[in-house]
Amino acid sequence: MKALVLGYGRVGRSISKVLKRDGFEVYVYDDSKDKKIEIEKDGLMFYEEEVSPDIVIKSPGIYRDHPLVKEVMKKGIEVMDEIEYVFRRVKNKIIAVTGTNGKSTTTAMLGEVFKKANKKVFVGGNLSPGRPFSESLLDGIDYEYYIIEVSTFQIEGISRFKPWIGVILNITQDHLDRHTLEEYIKLKFSLFLNSERNENAVLNLDDETTRRTVMETPEILKARTYWFSTRELTNGAHIRERDVFFDDEKVLSKKELVLRGTPYISNVLAVITTAKIAGIDNEIIKEGLKSFKGLPHRLEFVRELNTVKFYNNSMCTNPTAFYASIQSFSKKVIVIAGGKEKGLDGTPVIEGIRRFAKYAVLFGENSLKLKRILEEKGYHEVAIAESMEDAVKKAYKKATRDDIVLFSPGFASFDLYRNFEERGDVFKEAARKL
Numbered sequence: 001m002k003a004l005v006l007g008y009g010r011v012g013r014s015i016s017k018v019l020k021r022d023g024f025e026v027y028v029y030d031d032s033k034d035k036k037i038e039i040e041k042d043g044l045m046f047y048e049e050e051v052s053p054d055i056v057i058k059s060p061g062i063y064r065d066h067p068l069v070k071e072v073m074k075k076g077i078e079v080m081d082e083i084e085y086v087f088r089r090v091k092n093k094i095i096a097v098t099g100t101n102g103k104s105t106t107t108a109m110l111g112e113v114f115k116k117a118n119k120k121v122f123v124g125g126n127l128s129p130g131r132p133f134s135e136s137l138l139d140g141i142d143y144e145y146y147i148i149e150v151s152t153f154q155i156e157g158i159s160r161f162k163p164w165i166g167v168i169l170n171i172t173q174d175h176l177d178r179h180t181l182e183e184y185i186k187l188k189f190s191l192f193l194n195s196e197r198n199e200n201a202v203l204n205l206d207d208e209t210t211r212r213t214v215m216e217t218p219e220i221l222k223a224r225t226y227w228f229s230t231r232e233l234t235n236g237a238h239i240r241e242r243d244v245f246f247d248d249e250k251v252l253s254k255k256e257l258v259l260r261g262t263p264y265i266s267n268v269l270a271v272i273t274t275a276k277i278a279g280i281d282n283e284i285i286k287e288g289l290k291s292f293k294g295l296p297h298r299l300e301f302v303r304e305l306n307t308v309k310f311y312n313n314s315m316c317t318n319p320t321a322f323y324a325s326i327q328s329f330s331k332k333v334i335v336i337a338g339g340k341e342k343g344l345d346g347t348p349v350i351e352g353i354r355r356f357a358k359y360a361v362l363f364g365e366n367s368l369k370l371k372r373i374l375e376e377k378g379y380h381e382v383a384i385a386e387s388m389e390d391a392v393k394k395a396y397k398k399a400t401r402d403d404i405v406l407f408s409p410g411f412a413s414f415d416l417y418r419n420f421e422e423r424g425d426v427f428k429e430a431a432r433k434l
Contacts, residue, residue, distance in 0.1 A: 001023065001024050001025065001054045001055070002024065002025045002026075002027060002051060002052065002053045002054050002055075003019045003024035003025070003026050003027065003053055003054065003055045003056070003057065004027045004028070004029065004047055004051070004053035004055070004056045004057070004072070005019065005026060005027070005028045005029070005056075005057050005059070006028075006029050006030075006056065006057070006058045006059055006062045006066070006068060006069065007029075007030055007031075007058065007059025007060075007061050007062045008028050008030040008035045008038065008039055008059075009059055009061060010128075010132055011059045011060060011082050011132045011134070012028065012030070012059045013042070014082070014131075014132040014134045014135050014138075015057050015059075015082045015085065015132070015134045016028060016042070016044055017134075017138060018085075018086075018134045018137050018138060019055075019057070020043070020044070021137075021138070024054075024055070025045070026044045026045065027044070027045045027046070027047040027048075027051050027053065028044050028045070028046060028047060029046070029047035029068060052075075053072065053077060054077070055077070055078065055080075055085075056069075056072050056077055056078065056079045056080070057079075057080055057081070057082055057085055058079055058080070058081055058082075058157055059082070060081070060082075060126065060151055060153035060154050060157075061153070064079075064156060064157070078159075079157065080157055080158070080159065081153075081154045081155075081156070081157025081158060082132060082133060082134050082154070082157075083096075083125070083133050083148070083150060083154050083157075083158065083161055084157060084158045084159060084160065084161050085134070086133045086134050086136065086137060087158075087160065087161040087162075088160065089137055090136065090137075090143070090146060091142070092142070092143060092144050092145065092146070093144070093145050093146070093164040093165075094145075094146045094148065094162075094163040094164055094165075095110065095145060095146065095147045095148070095163060095164060095165045095166075095167070095274060095278075096125075096148055096149075096150045096163035096165070096166050096167065096191060097110070097147070097148070097149050097150065097167045097169070097270075098149070098150045098151070098152070098155065098166075098167065098168055098169070098188055098191055099167070099168050099169030099170045099171065099188070099204075100169075100170050100171055100172045100318065100320060100321070101169065101170055101172070101318070101320065101321040101324065102169045102170065102264075102266065102267045102270075103126070103127075103149045103150075103151075103169065104126075104127050104128065104130075104149055104295055104298065104315070105264065105267050105294070105295055105298055106149075106167065106169060106267045106270050106271060107123065107125065107127050107130075107147055107148065107149040108123065108127065108130075108292070108295055109267060109268070109271045109288070109289065109292045110123075110147050110271050110274060110275070111123030111147050112288045112289075112291055112292045113271060113275050113280060113284065113285055113288030113289065113292075114145055114147065114275070114278070114280070114288070115288070116284050116287045116288040116291065117275075117280045117281070117284045117288070119144050119145055120141065120142070120143050120144045120145070121143060121144065121145045121146075121147055122136040122139070122141075122143045122145070122146045122147070122148075123147045123148075124136070124147075124148055124149075125147075125148030125149040125150055125154075126148070126149040126150055126151045126154060127148070127149040128419075128421065129295075129296065129421070130149070133146070133148050145278075150191065152184060152187045152188060155187050155188070155190050155191055156187050156190070158190070158193070160194060161194065162192070162193070162194035162195050162199060163191065163195075163199065164199055164200065165199070165200045165201075165202060165274055165277055165278070166191045166192055166195065166199070166200070166201050166202070166223065167201075167202040167203075167270055167274060168188055168189070168191065168201075168202070168203050168204065168207075168210055169204055169207075169266065169267065169270055170204055170207040170209075170210065170266070171184070171185055171188050171207060171209040171210050171213075172207075172209065172318070172320035185209060185213055189213060189220050189221075192220070192221055192222070192223050195221075195222055195223035196222055196223065197222060197223065197224060199222075199223040199224070200223055200224050200225075200226065200277050201221055201223040201224065201225045201226065202226050202228065202236065202270055202273045202274055202277070203225060203226070203227055203228075204227070204228060204229070204266060204270070205227040205228065205229040205231075205232055205234055206229050206230055206231055206232075206266065226273050226277065228266070228269035228270055228272070228273045229269070230265055230266060230269065233245075234247075235247050236269070236272075236273035236276075237251065237268075237269040237270070237272035237273040237276070238269065239254060239265075239269075241254075242254050242255070244256075244257070244268075244269070244272065246272060246273065246276045249276075249282075251272055251276070251282050251285060251286075252272075252282065252285070252286050252289075256286060256289070256290070257289070264299075264328075268289060271285075271289070272285060275288075295315075296312075296421070296424065297312055297313065297314040297315040297420060297421060297424035298313060298315050299311055299312075299313050299325060299328060300312040300313070300424070300428075302427075302428050302431045302432070303431055303432060305396070305431075305434055307401050307402050307403075308396060308399040308401075308402075308403050308404075308405060309402075309403075309404050309405070310392075310404075310405045310407075310431040311404065311405070311406045311407065311408075312407050312424045312427050312428055312431075313325050313406060313407060313408040313409075314407060314409060314413070314420045314421070314423045314424030314427060315420050315424070316408040316409055316410055317339070317342075317409065317410075317411065317412050317413065317420055318342070318344055318410065318411070319344055319345065319346050319347065319348035319349045319352075319410050319411075320348050321410070322337065322348055322349045322352050322408055322409070322410030323348035323349070323351065323352040325406070325408045326352040326353070326356045326357065326406065326408060327352070327355075327356050329404055329406070331404065332356055332357060332358040333356065333357055333358065333403075333404040333405070333406045334357065334358060334359045334360075334361070334395045334398055334399055334403055334404065334405045334406070335353060335356075335357045335359075335360050335361070335395075335405075335406050335407075335408055336360075336361045336362075336363060336385070336391045336392070336395055336405070336406070336407045336408070336409075336427070337349060337353065337360060337361075337362060337363075337370070337408060337409055337410050337411075338362045338363045338364035338365070338366055338367040338370055338409060338410070338411060339364040339365060339366065339409040339410065339411030339412050339413055339415055339416075339423075340364065340365050340366070340411055340412040340413065340414050340415035341365070341366050341411055341412070342411070342412055346366075346370070346373075346410075346411075348410075349370065349410040349411075350370070350373055350374060350377065352410075353374060353379065353382075354374070354377065354379050357381070358381065358398075358403075359381045359382070359383075359395070359398045360374070360379075360381065360382045360383075361382075361383050361384075361385050361391045361394045361395045361398075362382060362383070362384055362385065363384075363385040363387075363388065363390075363391040364409065364411065364415050364416060365411075365415035365416075366411060367384050367385070368384065371384055388423075388426045388427055388430050389430045389433070391430075392405070392407075392427065392430040392431055392434065393430075393434070396434055405431070407424070407427045409423070
């Protein structure tokens, strides 16, 4: 039996090991021919056209309209995503978290809560830093729960996959370089494509797109549906004055929500709803939330210098996430923003700066464009930086006592960096050098 793996990044490496262990003759294709040496060094074979695979597994970074994907599909060969292959192999409950923003934080937070409940749990998937879903098959552990972050790119490659609990945190514009907004919404809800009444959907009532989609097409959901909300009473987790409830049961007080900002409150409500569906005790939920310290590059505290605090939010790769994160503090911030656009409407970045920034340092491919738009709208507290080090220095120079310098790009990192992690690390290094 021959298997073809498309893409040799983090997921491709992991699923290749699994397939090899499962007895397949594993061939790998990657658009970067430089990967050939690495592939062969790992005991695999670089794909050649004369090879006829029995199974094809696509990495999330490979588009479904990739010429090779089209070619094998024409031959009637099934092309699946890694999460589809692993789903067919595991026996126990999968909790899948998706959404435009907050996926990684929510996934990691859920993992902390389930571990506090002494559950045998695998935490990973699209989570970065983290472990691909397929690594769970290499562990030799019969996990009770698999808590995984799933991206739209992974959902588009499923056919039978269905989670025991599926969570959609929010749906806003993103990846419009790859999908239309309508396709993007449909793909998010495809998480529940195969779900029945014995599965569960956890949704955000505050998210207009999610709410409207369910109201207009109720047939899209067969799973039991739980809504969480920061504003309304729901059958899931919600806020009533000073307390957080699940349905009619008080779970904890609002002051016990330890993470900063409105976006994180929504994440916590999603976590509480999911944990309660799983039957986890309130005290355990509180312990798990309190022990969660956040993830790198997500409103991550870096340092304090002469009362000025520096925060790294490099994971902020779209305008909606920018608008949410810039208002996470109790005062106006000095923000460093800019990057590579993905066909998204940049208005939330412009309006976020105008409303919540005392000064903006713009850095990256679209910095001049952002500066021009801001000045046209009457906002002139803005500067252009030539490098990350220059951006950090300019931001610190503008800071006064107790100010906050927030690195929250609002756009993708690929103009200057390999990924948001590298971008965030460069910011942290520049801040620490001051």
